[in-house]
Amino acid sequence: xxxxxxxxxxxxxxxxxxxxxxxxxxxxxxxxxxxxxxxxxxxxxxxxxxxxxxxxxxxxxxxxxxxxxxxxxxxxxxxxxxxxxxxxxxxxxxxxxxxxxxxxxxxxxxxxxxxxxxxxxxxxxxxxxxxxxxxxxxxxxxxxxxxxxxxxxxxxxxxxxxxxxxxxxxxxxxxxxxxxxxxxxxxxxxxxxxxxxxxxxxxxxxxxxxxxxxxxxxxxxxxxxxxxxxxxxxxxxxxxxxxxxxxxxxxxxxxxxxxxxxxxxxxxxxxxxxxxxxxxxxxxxxxxxxxxx
Amino acid sequence: xxxxxxxxxxxxxxxxxxxxxxxxxxxxxxxxxxxxxxxxxxxxxxxxxxxxxxxxxxxxxxxxxxxxxxxxxxxxxxxxxxxxxxxxxxxxxxxxxxxxxxxxxxxxxxxxxxxxxxxxxxxxxxxxxxxxxxxxxxxxxxxxxxxxxxxxxxxxxxxxxxxxxxxxxxxxxxxxxxxxxxxxxxxxxxxxxxxxxxxxxxxxxxxxxxxxxxxxxxxxxxxxxxxxxxxxxxxxxxxxxxxxxxxxxxxxxxxxxxxxxxxxxxxxxxx
Amino acid sequence: xxxxxxxxxxxxxxxxxxxxxxxxxxxxxxxxxxxxxxxxxxxxxxxxxxxxxxxxxxxxxxxxxxxxxxxxxxxxxxxxxxxxxxxxxxxxxxxxxxxxxxxxxxxxxxxxxxxxxxxxxxxxxxxxxxxxxxxxxxxxxxxxxxxxxxxxxxxxxxxxxxxxxxxxxxxxxxxxxxxxxxxxxxxxxxxxxxxxxxxxxxxxxxxxxxxxxxxxxxxxxxxxxxxxxxxxxxxxxxxxxxxxxxxxxxxxxxxxxxxxxxxxxxxxxxxxxxxxxxxxxxxxxxxxxxxxxxxxxxxxxxxxxxxxxxxxxxxxxxxxxxxxxxxxxxxxxxxxxxxxxxxxxxxxxxxxxxxxxxxxxxxxxxxxxxxxxxx
Numbered sequence: 036x037x038x039x040x041x042x043x044x045x046x047x048x049x050x051x052x053x054x055x056x057x058x059x060x061x062x063x064x065x066x067x068x069x070x071x072x073x074x075x076x077x078x079x080x081x082x083x084x085x086x087x088x089x090x091x092x093x094x095x096x097x098x099x100x101x102x103x104x105x106x107x108x109x110x111x112x113x114x115x116x117x118x119x120x121x122x123x124x125x126x127x128x129x130x131x132x133x134x135x136x137x138x139x140x141x142x143x144x145x146x147x148x149x150x151x152x153x154x155x156x157x158x159x160x161x162x163x164x165x166x167x168x169x170x171x172x173x174x175x176x177x178x179x180x181x182x183x184x185x186x187x188x189x190x191x192x193x194x195x196x197x198x199x200x201x202x203x204x205x206x207x208x209x210x211x212x213x214x215x216x217x218x219x220x221x222x223x224x225x226x227x228x229x230x231x232x233x234x235x236x237x238x239x240x241x242x243x244x245x246x247x248x249x250x251x252x253x254x255x256x257x258x259x260x261x262x263x264x265x266x267x268x269x270x271x272x273x274x275x276x277x278x279x280x281x282x283x284x285x286x287x288x289x290x291x292x293x294x295x296x297x298x299x300x301x302x303x304x305x306x307x308x309x310x311x312x313x314x315x316x317x318x319x320x321x322x323x324x325x326x327x328x
Numbered sequence: 329x330x331x332x333x334x335x336x337x338x339x340x341x342x343x344x345x346x347x348x349x350x351x352x353x354x355x356x357x358x359x360x361x362x363x364x365x366x367x368x369x370x371x372x373x374x375x376x377x378x379x380x381x382x383x384x385x386x387x388x389x390x391x392x393x394x395x396x397x398x399x400x401x402x403x404x405x406x407x408x409x410x411x412x413x414x415x416x417x418x419x420x421x422x423x424x425x426x427x428x429x430x431x432x433x434x435x436x437x438x439x440x441x442x443x444x445x446x447x448x449x450x451x452x453x454x455x456x457x458x459x460x461x462x463x464x465x466x467x468x469x470x471x472x473x474x475x476x477x478x479x480x481x482x483x484x485x486x487x488x489x490x491x492x493x494x495x496x497x498x499x500x501x502x503x504x505x506x507x508x509x510x511x512x513x514x515x516x517x518x519x520x521x522x523x524x525x526x527x528x529x530x531x532x533x534x535x536x537x538x539x540x541x542x543x544x545x546x547x548x549x550x551x552x553x554x555x556x557x558x559x560x561x562x563x564x565x566x567x568x569x570x571x572x573x574x575x576x577x578x579x580x581x582x583x584x585x586x587x588x589x590x591x592x593x594x595x596x597x598x599x
Numbered sequence: 600x601x602x603x604x605x606x607x608x609x610x611x612x613x614x615x616x617x618x619x620x621x622x623x624x625x626x627x628x629x630x631x632x633x634x635x636x637x638x639x640x641x642x643x644x645x646x647x648x649x650x651x652x653x654x655x656x657x658x659x660x661x662x663x664x665x666x667x668x669x670x671x672x673x674x675x676x677x678x679x680x681x682x683x684x685x686x687x688x689x690x691x692x693x694x695x696x697x698x699x700x701x702x703x704x705x706x707x708x709x710x711x712x713x714x715x716x717x718x719x720x721x722x723x724x725x726x727x728x729x730x731x732x733x734x735x736x737x738x739x740x741x742x743x744x745x746x747x748x749x750x751x752x753x754x755x756x757x758x759x760x761x762x763x764x765x766x767x768x769x770x771x772x773x774x775x776x777x778x779x780x781x782x783x784x785x786x787x788x789x790x791x792x793x794x795x796x797x798x799x800x801x802x803x804x805x806x807x808x809x810x811x812x813x814x815x816x817x818x819x820x821x822x823x824x825x826x827x828x829x830x831x832x833x834x835x836x837x838x839x840x841x842x843x844x845x846x847x848x849x850x851x852x853x854x855x856x857x858x859x860x861x862x863x864x865x866x867x868x869x870x871x872x873x874x875x876x877x878x879x880x881x882x883x884x885x886x887x888x889x890x891x892x893x894x895x896x897x898x899x900x901x902x903x904x905x906x907x908x909x910x911x912x913x914x915x916x917x918x919x920x921x922x923x924x925x926x927x928x929x930x931x932x933x934x935x936x937x938x939x940x941x942x943x944x945x946x947x948x949x950x951x952x953x954x955x956x957x958x959x960x961x962x963x964x965x966x967x968x969x970x971x972x973x974x
Contacts, residue, residue: 037498037499038416041408041411041412041416042412042416042419042425044405044408045405045406045408045409045412045425045469045473046412046421046425048405048465048466048469049409049425049428049429049466049469050428051447052444052447052462052463052465052466053428053431053432053466054424054428055447056443056444056446056447057443059443059446059447059450060439060442060443060446063446127342127345128342130334130335130338130342131338131339131342131343133335133338134334134335134336134338134339134342135339137332137335138335138339144578144582146339148574148575148578149343149346149347150346151574152570152571152574153346153350155523155570155573155574156350156566156567156570156571157526157527157544157563157566157570158527158529159527159529159544159547159548159551160350160353160547160563160566160567161349161350163353163547163551163555163559163563164349164350164352164353164563165349166551166554166555167352167353167356167555167560168349168352170554170555172363172366174352204345204346204349207342207345207346208346211342261434262434262436264436265436265437265438265439266436267437267438267530268529268530268548271552272548272551272552282436282437282438285438285439285442286438286530289442289534295446298442299442299446302438302439302442302443305436305438305439306435306436306439309434309436313431313434316434317430484696484698486694486695486696486698487698487700489663489665489685489692489694489698490692490694490698490700490759491700491711492664492665492684492685492686493663493685493686493690493691493692493712493760494686494691494711494712494715494759494760494763495686495712495715495716495763496686496715497686500715504711505700508702509700509701509702588745591743591745591746592745592746594746595742595745595746595747595748595751596748596749598748
């Protein structure tokens with residue numbers, strides 16, 4: 036009886052507040068938009084039976100998504116921005132993780148804390164901090180003008196560049212931590228063995244260190260890529276009107292256009308796109324857990 | 329191990345990149361000028377104005393309320409879920425259950441927010457503090473259960489068996505033995521849930537009503553129009569609280585670990 | 600045999616404390632315990648001995664109530680305990696990892712079970728003090744488990760499991776985590792405590808020396824079966840199977856065929872070129888039945904000349920010598936390549952070794968030195 040309650044309570048909670056809402060989204064995405072509130076016609080009457088239920092559903096909203104270039108451009112834009120920022124995050128995060136793993140033992144907990152600290156700091160505030168730096172009269176432009184590198188202030192805020200910077204900055208700890216964990220586990224004598232066997236430092240790094248930290252790299256990339264795909268706050272604060280990301284489109288579809296069926300369809304498609312990397316991520320984690328046993 | 333110049337440079341640049349934006353933010357919160365980009369001398373007047381701003385104070389109060397309630401529920405539910413995942417063996421629908429625990433961790437917030445809102449509308453629930461609490465509890469319980477279950481995996485199960493063997497009922501064994509031992513993980517789970525709730529903008533925006541504006545929603549609507557010195561001051565306060573909290577926590581845990589190691593060494597030597 | 604010697608298993612009137620009756624335990628397809636019937640008597644120090652995976656731990660966990668039986672009955676004091684939860688059994692267990700509660704002091708660990716039984720405060724204090732005294736832990740009562748040494752932790756675990764005065768105490772590899780020297784000291788301490796408290800102990804171990812030292816009876820297990828249940832000396836001197844003979848101590852196993860030459864007298868033909876070996880046995884073997892002769896190395900004498908009147912004597916040359924300090928073991932190779940071990944005690948401090956590598960030697964033993972076993 037106790038065991039039943041222990042399982043049933045969190046199970047029921049998640050069913051009602053995670054799975055059911057999800058099914059509602061799926062259902063609404065297959066309904067017609069209506070002008071009345073709530074702005075969709077509920078396509079379900081138990082009395083009509085299951086067949087009627089299925090026959091009334093249609094893919095109109097999904098067809099609509101393909102007909103309007105806004106949507107597929109937004110999906111592609113998200114994909115492009117997420118991919119490029121993932122690469123940059125890796126390029127910046129890897130050397131930091133590497134430096135941490137090679138730092139003296141007694142420094143490492145402190146360095147670790149310094150990486151984790153931003154996690155606990157508000158995401159919104161960290162994005163906001165860049166608004167003050169990247170704006171036309173911002174800190175960066177002031178510095179560059181003062182140092183004489185440029186004569187005209189650069190326009191960075193409200194461009195895609197700002198979005199890249201924002202994503203790399205906020206998601207950097209997600210990259211550093213798994214890579215550092217992988218490098219930290221690595222036996223230092225492996226590099227010495229490689230050098231002993233005739234590798235130069237660089238080839239030893241390429242042939243030994245990189246492959247051995249592969250799991251960390253893969254985990255880090257997914258941890259950046261997946262949330263970056265659906266990102267809303269960063270494109271909305273740092274991006275411009277020409278920054279097309281699907282999270283922002285969904286938001287506007289919902290709050291500005293009040294078109295719930297289309298917003299739901301956008302969400303369903305986004306999830307379908309993300310299912311592949313999510314599955315790959317889970318498999319990577321599972322393989323790693325098995326390897327550790 | 330000796331640090332090569334490459335490592336020193338990458339660490340320095342990395343941490344400057346991570347911290348400089350926040351440091352600039354903190355410095356400019358003490359700027360006298362209304363123009364946030366021009367330094368006009370030191371002043372704490374924006375902090376004073378912040379404390380006069382009823383709207384912000386109200387939002388802060390709502391946020392705190394939501395965070396405390398939702399993280400407490402999330403900790404209870406998440407710990408139960410972790411226990412089920414690690415200890416309950418097989419039961420009907422286990423795969424679905426673990427899927428529902430891990431999925432919210434990678435689910436885009438816009439989707440979670442949208443789907444919960446549609447649920448609340450569907451069942452005709454008035455949106456406000458209550459709905460935000462429900463939403464936050466749901467996604468942060470998953471984080472809690474991940475933190476707690478990783479602790480439970482390394483937990484020596486014979487401790488629970490010993491408790492049963494010495495006459496505990498299963499519930500007593502959990503309360504008297506398991507819970508005190510996994511308490512640090514449960515507490516960090518609570519803290520994680522708490523900060524996730526404090527921080528959340530997207531899900532709160534979807535699920536809240538006009539009666540309950542949280543601080544992130546308030547900040548977001550203020551900063552969309554640009555940088556403001558009041559927000560700088562507010563951000564500085566929040567950064568300060570978090571920094572002090574994290575540093576204190578890590579000092580305490582460092583001291584505990586060091587003490588424990590010293591005592592273990594002493595015990596071995598005394599033999 | 601003295602009448603007052605403790606041997607309830609030889610008394611048909613004695614009532615066992617624990618009865619396993621046709622107990623079988625399966626984990627899915629795997630049979631961990633295969634139809635075992637076994638009686639354990641009150642105040643016994645009973646050892647379950649076997650290699651890892653033989654089912655000894657499963658036996659213990661079934662007694663404690665952590666595993667359900669697939670078939671059969673376990674009785675404790677005449678009562679079927681099959682469906683009794685672990686916390687309702689008058690059985691306590693000392694865990695291999697000790698399972699000391701890290702958040703409680705030594706005192707609180709020992710008091711833990713008594714508190715669950717709602718013992719009045721004054722009695723509880725007395726009982727805990729008594730246990731601390733018994734295990735010589737008085738000085739450490741306010742320490743936490745991580746503040747004491749491994750040997751002390753072992754004693755806390757023992758005190759905690761004994762505190763409730765269980766009818767039966769189960770010990771899962773209780774000395775496994777201690778180093779060799781401490782282990783030997785602790786063995787005697789365990790026996791002492793067992794005697795003082797009069798509790799029935801069932802110990803699980805893979806260490807035969809430990810089982811032989813502490814136990815009143817030993818059960819040798821293999822692959823879910825009881826191979827032999829007997830006192831340590833009988834297990835050693837009268838193993839009932841090749842498996843037991845080989846598992847316990849060092850042994851020479853000689854394969855041959857039996858031929859009866861009178862009441863309990865056999866000749867064993869083991870090699871065409873050599874005369875048959877003589878052995879006495881109560882085992883009824885038919886002529887030509889294949890059998891094993893098991894001889895302990897210390898029962899094989901080694902000489903330079905053929906000893907006169909020896910019933911069994913074979914010639915070989917010294918292949919290897921293992922010097923163990925107190926003993927030396929000679930590995931003697933016979934003409935056909937068979938190796939027989941002979942052991943001598945090094946009783947003198949400074950004496951030249953009588954034999955060295957390649958020396959031709961004679962090995963001899965009496966007709967009763969070896970045990971005849973059916974193959």
